[in-house]
Structure formats: C-alpha cells, structure tokens
Amino acid sequence: MSSSQRSESSHSFFKKYVSHKNSLMDFITRFNRALRHQRHNELVADHIDMNEHPKIKTNWPMETQMVKVYTKKKWTEFQDEMSQSHGYFVEHTTTRDDIMMYNVVSFQSSSSKPRQLMHDRQRDHISCSCGKFEFDGIPCRHMLAFFRISQIFELPKKYILKRWTQEAKIGVVYALDDENTNDDPTRLLMTRRSKLSYKASILIDYASLTDEGTKFLNKQLDSLHGKIKEMGASSTTVPSSQTRKNLDKPRNIGDPSNIRTKGCSKRMLSSKEKSTLKSRACHGCGLSGVSHDKRNCPKLHDWYVNCC
Known part of the structure; x- marks a missing residue:
C-alpha cells in the first residue's frame, strides 16, 4: 500500500506538467520545469523552517523539544496528535512476561473501539494497533497519551525519524x-x-x-x-579529449513508439449495436440492419409499386 501510494503521488504531480501527447523533447522540457518548481518549493520550505518559529500551545516539555526538531509541516501534524491525546485515557489490561497491554479509550465517544497499546519493557518499545507511527513516521495520539501518564517528558530518539527533521539533508x-x-x-x-x-x-x-x-x-x-583553470588537469583524471569525443558523438533521439496501455480494451457495444452486427443481410438489396429483410426492404417496395 505504501509503495503504491508513493507512485500515485508522483503520477499526480507530473500529470500537471506532462501528458502522453508531448513529443520527447517537449517532455524533457516540461519534466525539467516540474523539477525546478519542486526544488523551488523545497527551498521555500527550508527557508520557513530556518526562520519561522511555530507557536506552542502547552507547557509540555515534549512540545518544546519537537518544535525545534521537526519541519514545520510535520510539526503541525505532531502538534495535532498531541492536542488530541488529551482526550484519551489509558487503562492497563494484561501482563505477559515483559509485555504489558493497554487499552486507549476516548473520553468523548465511549462506544468507539479502543486502541491496543503494547509496551515491551525488555526492549523499552511501544507499539499501537493504529499503526500511525509505522505508516506516517510520527507517534500517534495513543502513544502520546501513554507518554503523558508515564511522565515521559521528552520523546525518545527511537521514535524520531531523521527524514522528518530539519537536519534530514545533513x-x-x-x-x-x-x-x-x-x-x-x-x-x-x-x-x-x-x-x-x-x-x-x-x-x-x-x-x-x-x-x-x-x-x-x-x-x-x-x-x-x-x-x-590555471591548475590544469590532473594526471589521474580521465583525458579531456576522450571525454570530449564521447560528448561530441551524434545521438539520434526520436519519439518513442505508442504502447497500448494496461487495461485498455475495446469499447462496450450497446444492445442496438450488437443486434445490428448480428443481423443478416437482406436478400433483395444486400444491405443489413435492424428489422431490415426482404419483406420490408424499401428498395423492393418501390420496385413493386413502380411495376404495378
């Protein structure tokens, strides 16, 4: 599911710039334009992360910690999960060896299905049945509710993925x-x-x-x-003349051949079209059609009238 969503996301992005009607050279131009826009948006996001400081809503030390770690977009998601976590309570259910099970239930809707939280004390690892951390990469509201009642004031490093931090490019x-x-x-x-x-x-x-x-x-x-340029080429470098020859070789680039897309099939025929294809030819004029035979053929009818 995750890999399919990533491909669909990239498809929806590039569909804004390219289409199957573009020639090969036009496709390359549009593709490069899409990459330039994407890099520009990334630079704008980096500028926002470096110069803008989001507001914190609570005095919980974990919020003060993560506002300096996450990017602004991911911080907004984390802050929403943190505010939602105050609407849940945690109750212990069972203990098996070093594994403790908890139910995380919402205060507002008692009829909602509780989420199951598993705490492995030996590995000091927490997992939730909602699977948000495994899917989105940030702790869910149920895990944050457990951290709050357990008086864990800072988010452990094992639950901070580098890809969502401001230092992801380092x-x-x-x-x-x-x-x-x-x-x-x-x-x-x-x-x-x-x-x-x-x-x-x-x-x-x-x-x-x-x-x-x-x-x-x-x-x-x-x-x-x-x-x-004054230093010149190093002795271990690939000879520039050889590199120039490889670059100067003519390359004939043509448009790719049309490929039948997956799932493409013939158009579905209507019942009238199907009956037309199955109809037999008229023995009088040789034409075929719906309700057209020798008995009601207009050409034969005109011939009989003229003869009589």
Missing part, C-alpha cells in the same frame, strides 16, 4: 569508496564529482535564500573558476 548522500577506485579512472572521477557536488549543493541552498548570499557566492565561484 550527511553524505552518495559517495564511492576511494580505495576501490584507484584503478578505475571513471569511478575515481565519479567519486570526486559526488563529493564536490554534495558540498556545492549545500552552499547553493543556503546562499540562494538571500540576495547577499547569492551575490557573494557568485563572486567566489567566478574567482574559483579562474584558479582551477
């Missing part, structure tokens, strides 16, 4: 092992490029948020460009 995204690339110039070039690209992307993200940062980085890049 860390090397792609890098190859230098020890295994010394004998392969192409892989060594890829390793160098990945490291430099990662550091440059971080600088660009921060500098593009302000005009001063953009102008400063632009000047520094111009200065670095001149200095690097």
